[in-house]
Amino acid sequence: MSDSDASDYELEREANIARNREILAQLDMDMPTIPIPIKRKEAPSTKAKPIQPSKKAKREKTTPVAPTRQSARLRKTVADPNESPSKKRKREQEEERQRKTEEEERLEAEERAREAKRPRHQDLDLPILIQDMDVDEIPSLRTTLEAVTQEKYPKRTAEKEAFVFNEDDKKEEAIISELKEKFQCLKVVSRAKVTQDRIYSAAYHPEPTKDLIFFGDKHGQLGIWDARAASDEAADEDGDVTASDDREGGRYWRLQVHWPATSKSSISTVKLDPVNAHSVYTSAYDCTIRSLSFESGISREIYSTEDALISSIDLPPDGNEMWISDALGGLTHLDLREEKSKARWYQVSDQKVGSVSVNPTNPHYLVTASNSRALRIWDARRLENIAVQSAPSSSRHDRDQPFEFENSVVEEYIASPKGKAVMRAEWKHNKSVSSAYWDARGRSVVSTSYDDNIRLWEFNSSVLGRDSVFPSSRPFKQIRHNCQTGKWLTILKAQWTPNPDTYPHFTIGNMEHSLDIFSCKGDLLARLSDRQRITAVQAVTCSHPSVVERAASGNASGRCILWAPPGE
Template sequence: MAPVKSEPTTEMSDFEKQRLANIAERDALLKKISLEAQSAGLLSKTPAPKAEQSHKKKAAPKRAKREKDAAPVPRRSSARLAGITPDSEIAKRKAEEAYEAEKLQMEAKRRRVAGDLRMDEIGVKGKWEALSLDSLATSGPAKYERTFGDEDIKKTTNKDLKVMREKMSGLNLWDAWEPNRDKVGNLGILDASQDGPGDDEEEDPVITTIKPHSRPIAAMHIHSSTPSKLYTASYDTSIRQLDLEKSVATEAYVADDSGLSGVDMSPEDAHTLYFSTLNGVVGRYDTRNNATKRDGSTNDDKSYSADEWQLTDNKIGGFSVCPTKPQYIATASLDRTMKVWDLRFLSKKTPRAVAEHISPLSVSHAAFNSVGQIATSSYDNTLKLYNFGTFDLKSRKSTETLTIEPDAMIDHNCQTGRWVTM
């Protein structure tokens, strides 16, 4: 019998030897880790068999009586699921009804609220504390006294303070309080005497917010002789007097059909209100004409009769009464002009300004300072300063308007009307 030939043995390559060595090393490592985990008690033990459950049934818990559900709130229904054709008369009528309902709701929110308003009833944020504001009636700076000196400037930082939740349209100052107005009729009062937060603190300042108007508040004014009373002019056609001593906001004036854009007073007269409207009218009203009842509350049946002048066909963004010469007022208008008017010789039929300056774009506000200079802000992103005392008004004819130029002009990139308000 012939011998069987043995097959030649093939030698493993170096790569195969290395692969097998790696597998063996890995298995040994896993085995070692498993043994160490068992000795340390980290691996879960085999669960013990569950005890046989008792055949006795547990008593079912008593169910609490379910209260009757309230009537479901009507939800928006789908016209497609209801089988209504988009262009059908039913769909059109349904859309018109929804539009009218929403329109009525918006008009109700924007409608002016007549009568007296108590501060604790119109609060939006914070708590109204009348006692903390009593000091305003007795304390305050003297006339033309500087209240913000060089030391205050050094202590001032560039850190912004977010006072109102909505866009602010202006700022006014009391001795220790700052009232601010926004675009929805809210009035915010910030206690400026409170200590500022540290670098690591994120606490919000103490702010009281009330809602004396149903439309945006366009302007505010505090007369120097009555520091406890704040006048606010609003797009809802009314001027309200906020009395801090009585904690009540009363109607000081109501226009017929136009929103108000400004309010000011002469330093020499604490009873006469000057106002401007969105239709280009400037008016003057004596608050002593307001009828009052015996208990001191206002009479809802009173009518307001004011002297009015139609100075322009465009909106008057802001105006100011000259504190040194109250017969002069300065107006800023959408027609790109800043004009100065003399109320003594102002005709209601053909009013004519004594001086004017035309800007490249609309002028948003004009304000006199205590020495009679006029500052304006314009949509050309400039602040202009006019020295009213140097105007040669005597040499002009009564039928002419003096053309003036600013004595100083400051350019900025802060977007007037969006970030800058005077």
Template sequence: MAGSQESLQVNESKPSQSITGLSLTPQHTILLQKQARVLLFPFDVKKNKQGQMINPQNLSENNSNNEEKHKVKRKHRELGTPEIEAMFPKEEYSLQKSALCSQTEPSAAISKNTKDVLSLSTEMQSKQDGDGDGDENETADRDGSTELSAYEKKRLKNISENAEFFASLDLIETAKRLREMITKRPSHGIKRKKPKKAEDEIVCRRSMRLLKVDPSGVPLPDPSPQPDSVVDQYTRLPPGPLEMIPENQNGENEVFKGVLHMWMKISQSRNESTKKSSSMKRYQASLSGMVISEANICKVTKTRVCSMAIHPSETRTLVAAGDRVGQVGLWDLTQQPREDGVFTFILHSQVVSCLNFSPANPAHLLSLSHDGTLRCGDFTRAVFEEVYRNEERDFSYFDFLADDASTLIVGHWDAGVAIVDRRTSGSSYEQFFNSSMSLIRTLQVHPVNRHYFIAAGGRDVHIYDLRYFKSKGIKPLISFTEHLKTLASAYFSPVTGNRVVTTCADDNLRVFDTSCMSSKIPLLTRVRHNNNTGRWLTRFRAVWDPKQEDCFIVGSMARPRSIDVFHESGELVHSFIDEECLASVCSISVMHPTQNILAGGNSSGRIHVFKG
């Protein structure tokens, strides 16, 4: 029996208690003499809702279904048929997917899957029958029941019906047609924009005044030509002398003739008294006694005041002002009413940036403009002579180089400097050179050492020495480097020239010690001051009081409006305030050389005079 009889040995092993999922431990191992075959069945120890153990047969059915799904996928890949996925439960997914994807044989796929589910146990049993008779009873016990319940049969029926329904919709063909419809074909033609309709366009409104038509559409007549007295701002006046005829007076004016006679008298008597500085207490007391009234306010120029000068006479108060359009106004405060004492002259075509009475002859008033002309008004002869003219360059400032006013130094906006000798015939200048600055805004000669002069413009303040004059150019002797923005002015102190006050757009007033002309000039004081006048006001220019060596005057942006007097140490000495009479900013200020008289000009052409 040992050689012919089969030896059967069955080993049963229990699954490990630590495994909670599937167990891959072989449940039955059959060893045959002729042939050995191992069958693996996953075993799940989970319980169902009723608390019963799950039959391993169900797990084998799942494994069979998975094998069938892989077969279906391989078949689709061979046939090139796309797959359509639908939202179904996990149990129905494999059957419905195979039914939707197979359009040629939908019934075959459904019947095949259904057959797999119904005959799972029979197939397993048939596989084991060929191996031997010894495992028949064991296979029958393991398969249990081969029939499906009524619920499962109805469920499989619903799955097959749904699969047939989706197969009948021809979704693949429909999706292909939709893709063809959505895909845009490239156009080979040129697209042309359709012209907009006239009613859709927005019509821009235009001013009838600019179109020169009245509201009814009738063209307006040409405006009347301007009178000859109005001078174009950008056209220079013809060269040569101009008659001293006031523009605001019609015909022969007896009052102006009387003023000319008065000028002849005051020009004969000159004040030879020297300038002496008083103590600070006396100076403050004199400033406090200066007041203003309505009688001392008058409109002298057409537009804003850009320059001012006071006649040095001690018997009459005469103020001169230059405006933005080239007009020069004279105001005699002794005349009543006030309008009778105002006389205006059109001497230039652009800004009058500098006015000065001659130190040698007070009957001469010199005016300089940006239009490149420098004129001298001689009141003894009632004529405005042309001293210097250069149509290629714009002038910015001038000062007297000699005590007798025979020579002048003229600054140009392009940083050029000219030395003009009035004793020569005509209006030719003697010397010209270029400075090392970007531009020149103000220029002044040292009161004691006349060969020094200071120039301010841009961010530069330089002191030059005329003894080192060269035709190609001149280098500065001293440079001030403390300024952060553009400068409006720089002036020597009136008596000794030992101090220089500068006005800068960085809202600071600075005082420098120039008692020793060395390469380094020390900064003594910096006064915080609002210099932001804007474009509609003339820039502030701090100027020294001719009677006081250590005090300077400047306008103020503070409210109430005022004109301030500062000491060189930065201390505020006095503020001229009058809320009723002084209600505007006086950018330009000038003090009488010997009397307690202060004049300030604003942007409307009015002059305010404080008198002691």
């Protein structure tokens, strides 16, 4: 295009613009300078939306900082060359006092920093436990906890012969079919980010009219979730109320029960008091066990050890005793009515014992799962018959620690005539055994293992009533199940329903983001999932002790799910 053509084009373009302005002026309109965008309706997202937390409080790191050290050369004041000897002496004394003061302050700050990293052994009340949240939350928490103390909820056990059928009995098939229909109707009815870190353990309160669930996390935090409680509507930064599908359900409170708030305080087990469910026990990697009373709101230490990381705890229905497993391969028997110094520690494995479970109908039977690949059933009556040696004055027992029986002592006792039946059964897995638990009848055992198998055992009453080694310890059922959780997920553990009124079944997380429910015979009753709302592994599970159609699960980010029939 030539210069003359370009100038003609520009002249014509300016003329057209002028005409358009005149037309718009006649119509009393301004010429638009910015094109109006056309709104297009966005396609619905198929990806699960994260829960919008209603609470923005974050755990604060309150480790004291030691004062910065300064060299002696910089601390010294510039000396006056004409100062008198008396002034020089006074100046040097002042510098020495300042140096000592700074050194004392530094040592005090370092000691406070060390103290802040140690476990807390004193009694703790709610204002201390809930310090990371608004103090206005304390009255609502007290009201929720006190509400479940109006009645007693003792741990119920099933009859030993409950749900035992003949092979040709059609009644069992009908019960399983009915359970399948019930469980397959369960949906996500509530979800919330109950704890700030990975869920490690959970327990469901037996109060039948509530869904009160306790979750322990990786950093020693106990989350208490009233999953069906009315929650305040959360508004975003623009003041708009969040859509109901994305809003958190129920109300929750976070209590820093174990300290420090690091992975050294992961809550390995949460257990409700089997006598009345008016308190909750928590064990943690900080080597302590604590009890939180719902009536007083006080958390007190039940037990502590110096060097044994506590992996799990369990209590018989009478609530007078506690069995504790640890990473040193030990079992500790603690009578809650006696001094802690009366406890006994038995090393029953040369590797970590990951879980211990007390038989609810025969409390002298314990089942343990170990990294040594062995599942073992113990007779605690015979285990406690090991003779206590007189302890020297320097022993751990005199330092408020339990009597110790090392692995060699236990093995020697098992090989003796007295200890012949102390270990009733043993089964070697192909890899480490993650967990093993008794059902509510005290007849069935389920184990999970890193060899990607769930195994089931069933013992009849005649076998359990014998005073000898069980004739067979071979599992009657093996179910293939991916248990390769890796480093960032909590280990999958099959958990029996504690409800004695229903056919025995257990829940376990699935690496495909579902919650699986199996019967005590190994039948898959349901595989619960919601691709629109769940995109994480539901590693930790539990179920309601009184209501059949209730289950809860938690994942690695602290988000928890309540599964129940929709519309209830």
